[in-house]
Each structure stands twice: as C-alpha cells, then as structure tokens.
Amino acid sequence: MTNMTLPTDSEERKNVPVWRGCVRYFAAALAGVARISKIGNDKHNPGEELHHARGKSQDHADCVMRHLMDLDDLVTACDRGDTPLGAFPVRQILDEADQMAWRALALSQEIHERFGSAPLAPGARMPAEPIATPPRGAHSVPLQVYDYFASGTVDAGTQDIV
Numbered sequence: 001m002t003n004m005t006l007p008t009d010s011e012e013r014k015n016v017p018v019w020r021g022c023v024r025y026f027a028a029a030l031a032g033v034a035r036i037s038k039i040g041n042d043k044h045n046p047g048e049e050l051h052h053a054r055g056k057s058q059d060h061a062d063c064v065m066r067h068l069m070d071l072d073d074l075v076t077a078c079d080r081g082d083t084p085l086g087a088f089p090v091r092q093i094l095d096e097a098d099q100m101a102w103r104a105l106a107l108s109q110e111i112h113e114r115f116g117s118a119p120l121a122p123g124a125r126m127p128a129e130p131i132a133t134p135p136r137g138a139h140s141v142p143l144q145v146y147d148y149f150a151s152g153t154v155d156a157g158t159q160d161i162v
Contacts, residue, residue, distance in 0.1 A: 002119075003117060003118075003119040004119065005118055005119060005121075006018075029097070029098070029101055032094060032097065032098030032101065033098055033101050033102045033105060035098065036095075036098045036099055036101075036102045037050065037052070037102065038050060040102075041053075044056055050123070051123050051124065051125050052106065052121065052123055052124040052125070053125055053127070054124050054125060054126050054127060055126065055127030056127075060103045060104070060106050060107035060110070061107060063099075063100075063103040064100055064103045064104050064107065067096050067097075067099045067100035067103065068100055070096050071093065071096040071097055071100060074089055074092060074093050074096060075093060077089075078093070109121055109124075
C-alpha cells in the first residue's frame with residue numbers, strides 16, 4: 001500500500017481539518033509562503049517546474065532563527081520610529097515573516113517524513129546524490145547538525161564536530 005500524507009480511515013481523516021484548521025486560520029501567511037516558494041524556485045531552479053529541491057539547504061532551524069531575529073529587528077525599529085519617514089519597510093517585514101514560515105514548514109515536513117509516516121512531499125525532489133545522514137543508534141546527532149555531515153565538518157565515526 002502507498003504511504004499517504006493523510007490517514008486513510010474516514011474517521012481519522014475527519015480529525016485532520018486541513019482547510020478549516022490550517023488554510024482558514026493562516027490564509028495570508030500561506031499565500032506568503034507560496035510566493036516565497038516561487039521566488040526561491042526561480043532563483044535556485046531557473047526554468048524548472050516549481051518544486052522544493054531538497055539538499056540545496058539543510059539549515060532550516062538556523063534559518064528560522066535568523067529570519068525571526070531579522071523580523072524582530074525590523075518590527076522593533078518601526079515601533080521605535082527608527083525608520084526614515086516614508087521608508088516603513090512593509091515588504092521587508094512581510095518577506096522575513098514569510099521566509100521564516102517557509103523554513104519552519106520545510107523543517108516540519110522533513111520531521112514528519114523522518115519520524116512520522118509521511119511520504120516525501122509530492123512537490124519535493126531529492127538531490128541526485130543522497131544527502132549524508134548521521135548514523136542511527138545511541139549516539140545519533142540532533143537535527144541541527146545535519147548540515148555539518150553534508151559539509152564534511154563532522155567525523156561520522158565519533159560524531160564530534162571538528
């Protein structure tokens with residue numbers, strides 16, 4: 001049987017109200033994430049169909065925090081009146097919020113695929129070469145350091161950052 005994103009049992013499916021419990025709650029934010037997906041695809045996959053090219057960036061948790069910090073700086077500057085008259089950075093604030101949400105969703109999706117029963121997202125493509133993953137077992141490495149494996153800065157045998 002194919003691994004499905006949603007439960008196949010009709011009663012269980014009713015407990016996952018994607019429309020009423022997500023889209024209707026966060027319509028503007030999801031539209032912003034969709035816009036960021038298009039901008040990112042045009043930048044990183046020019047001429048290709050819209051897709052999440054897995055493997056091009058593995059540092060979602062760090063990116064969420066950087067976007068949150070930048071968003072906080074921008075909002076704080078506006079609240080304090082530190083922006084020049086007429087230069088209120090509305091687009092920049094919205095972009096930071098949308099980029100942060102995109103990264104949080106990317107991280108959540110990958111967690112659901114790794115630890116839940118979610119299949120690879122239909123709009124995702126894995127890289128031609130497999131992404132290095134940490135060994136499983138008693139000494140597995142937290143998700144925040146996966147990018148070190150890919151960059152070769154971790155000794156996979158000892159899992160020490162070198």
